[in-house]
Amino acid sequence: MLSKLFTTGALIFVALSTPVIAADDKIVITGSSTVAPLITEIGKRFEEKNPGVRVDVQTGGSSRGINDARSGLADIGMASRALKKDESDLKAYTIARDGIGVVLNSANTVSTLTDQQIVDIYTGKISDWSAVGGTQGPITVVNKAEGRSTLELFLHFFKLKASDIKAHVVIGDNQQGIKTVAGNPNAIGYVSVGTAEFEAGQGTPIKLLGMGGVAASVENVRNGSFPLARPLNLVTSKEPTGMTKLFIDYTQSADTHDLVKEQFFVPNGP
Amino acid sequence: MPEPANLIDREIHPVRDRVLLGAVWAAAMLVAGAFVWLLADLLWHGAGRLDWSFLSTAPRNSGRAGGIWPIVVSTVLIVAVAIVVAAPLGLATAVLLSEFTRRGGTTERAIGLSLDVLAGVPSIVFGLFGNAFFSVWLGLGFSILSGGLTLACMVLPILIRTAETGLRMVPDDWRLGAAALGLSRTTALHQILIPVATPVLLAGLMLGIGRAMAETAALVFTSGYVDRMPSSLFDSGRAISVHIYDLTMNVAGGDRSAYASALVLIALLVLVNGAAIWLSDRTLQRKIATR
Numbered sequence: 001m002l003s004k005l006f007t008t009g010a011l012i013f014v015a016l017s018t019p020v021i022a023a024d025d026k027i028v029i030t031g032s033s034t035v036a037p038l039i040t041e042i043g044k045r046f047e048e049k050n051p052g053v054r055v056d057v058q059t060g061g062s063s064r065g066i067n068d069a070r071s072g073l074a075d076i077g078m079a080s081r082a083l084k085k086d087e088s089d090l091k092a093y094t095i096a097r098d099g100i101g102v103v104l105n106s107a108n109t110v111s112t113l114t115d116q117q118i119v120d121i122y123t124g125k126i127s128d129w130s131a132v133g134g135t136q137g138p139i140t141v142v143n144k145a146e147g148r149s150t151l152e153l154f155l156h157f158f159k160l161k162a163s164d165i166k167a168h169v170v171i172g173d174n175q176q177g178i179k180t181v182a183g184n185p186n187a188i189g190y191v192s193v194g195t196a197e198f199e200a201g202q203g204t205p206i207k208l209l210g211m212g213g214v215a216a217s218v219e220n221v222r223n224g225s226f227p228l229a230r231p232l233n234l235v236t237s238k239e240p241t242g243m244t245k246l247f248i249d250y251t252q253s254a255d256t257h258d259l260v261k262e263q264f265f266v267p268n269g270p
Numbered sequence: 271m272p273e274p275a276n277l278i279d280r281e282i283h284p285v286r287d288r289v290l291l292g293a294v295w296a297a298a299m300l301v302a303g304a305f306v307w308l309l310a311d312l313l314w315h316g317a318g319r320l321d322w323s324f325l326s327t328a329p330r331n332s333g334r335a336g337g338i339w340p341i342v343v344s345t346v347l348i349v350a351v352a353i354v355v356a357a358p359l360g361l362a363t364a365v366l367l368s369e370f371t372r373r374g375g376t377t378e379r380a381i382g383l384s385l386d387v388l389a390g391v392p393s394i395v396f397g398l399f400g401n402a403f404f405s406v407w408l409g410l411g412f413s414i415l416s417g418g419l420t421l422a423c424m425v426l427p428i429l430i431r432t433a434e435t436g437l438r439m440v441p442d443d444w445r446l447g448a449a450a451l452g453l454s455r456t457t458a459l460h461q462i463l464i465p466v467a468t469p470v471l472l473a474g475l476m477l478g479i480g481r482a483m484a485e486t487a488a489l490v491f492t493s494g495y496v497d498r499m500p501s502s503l504f505d506s507g508r509a510i511s512v513h514i515y516d517l518t519m520n521v522a523g524g525d526r527s528a529y530a531s532a533l534v535l536i537a538l539l540v541l542v543n544g545a546a547i548w549l550s551d552r553t554l555q556r557k558i559a560t561r
Contacts, residue, residue: 028411028412033520040496056506058494059520060491073406174522175521175522262332
């Protein structure tokens with residue numbers, strides 16, 4: 001009886017093993033887990049408008065996007081940051097922008113922190129909320145894992161090195177950061193402004209802190225006044241042609257602005 | 271003269287026995303309670319999102335809206351590939367270990383050790399291996415095939431170890447009997463040993479399927495992230511646990527869909543386990559009826 005099962009299985013296996021779509025009409029995109037959901041949605045709309053074309057989106061982080069675009073494993077890479085100096089061999093196309101804001105649990109009485117205070121908290125010089133005007137309690141520093149674009153942006157903005165930071169909790173994806181801070185009244189973390197604004201609106205117990213006197217809001221990221229922001233980029237190793245070029249042009253067009261907003265990012269343009 | 275049966279009924283250490291009884295009951299309740307709590311939490315958050323259209327449509331808006339049908343299909347295909355590849359290999363290795371090697375011999379110990387090491391390897395390592403070997407080196411790319419083959423490597427130790435135990439449980443007298451009747455080893459295996467061990471083989475298969483179906487880390491870099499309906503095994507397809515992970519960790523406002531997807535995953539596991547129990551009961555009954 002088992003052998004019959006295996007024969008049937010093997011037959012189905014062979015039947016399904018035939019590729020249907022030719023490789024020319026397939027665009028493979030890999031990289032940033034922040035950008036992936038957005039590009040997936042844009043890809044679906046693009047597929048509807050261009051029958052026969054397939055957009056395959058894979059995650060793995062910005063570094064992976066850069067590497068895969070370079071090695072040719074992917075047609076397009078996704079990076080949730082600007083290109084670095086040693087990546088000038090690549091071409092970047094900004095599809096949206098995203099702000100990074102510091103978040104606290106809403107039970108925390110602290111309502112503002114200066115840049116210096118944030119640096120001192122993250123380097124371990126300040127370890128109790130009473131030192132920055134809050135009620136007494138040990139600060140739980142939530143940091144992003146090595147290799148995350150958000151971490152790199154945060155370090156660059158505050159002129160810190162990764163080794164300077166004394167973290168209690170190290171997290172990966174954005175929602176994990178929000179959930180960690182929401183679950184711990186003494187936690188401090190930094191996450192995407194758009195998603196934090198949305199979550200706070202949904203009743204998740206977190207609050208966004210302003211930075212340099214500018215409130216952390218999607219509006220202030222859009223008008224450029226919020227200092228800690230990053231571009232969300234598509235990268236290619238050479239000048240894009242054919243379907244790849246068509247797709248990149250499409251992601252930058254106004255046609256996708258509603259999708260960008262649905263993922264709580266800020267569309268290009270005014 | 272005391273009746274031997276009375277020894278069991280008589281309370282020799284009433285207090286100690288009661289404490290023991292209480293402790294094992296408490297432990298069992300704790301385990302059951304943890305599961306009930308988990309299930310209640312999932313139902314509380316996810317049941318409202320769960321309906322027929324959730325099961326039968328494709329995800330929209332990164333999974334916040336729409337359903338998970340293509341993801342269920344991908345998951346079933348990935349697990350099917352894994353089992354179709356791993357089950358025959360596993361059975362063959364188990365036969366080698368239990369029938370053709372000396373217990374405690376060098377071959378048996380070497381294979382056994384490598385299996386136990388393999389069983390302890392974290393799934394993310396299988397994921398990286400699968401990506402490097404199946405996706406890149408063999409050129410399968412991000413595909414259901416890559417994911418399924420990676421999972422096959424991962425569940426092999428479980429399948430082999432359980433199948434080996436099942437075969438070893440068959441009394442040696444039966445083997446001697448088969449030999450005395452002049453049956454070849456192939457016939458003995460096919461007609462006696464494997465049929466007798468079938469319930470255990472199926473149990474191992476279930477453990478393997480359960481582990482494969484709930485896998486995330488090994489699949490992110492092999493079968494991938496694409497949530498479209500797969501049209502062949504060479505397509506990338508998102509497994510249900512990858513979907514749950516993405517919704518909770520990466521998609522703001524995706525929690526309710528994540529809970530509902532988790533309920534679907536548990537339902538799938540219960541379904542598979544139920545099918546296995548039914549299958550194993552049926553084979554047992556047939557055996558009793560015909561042999």
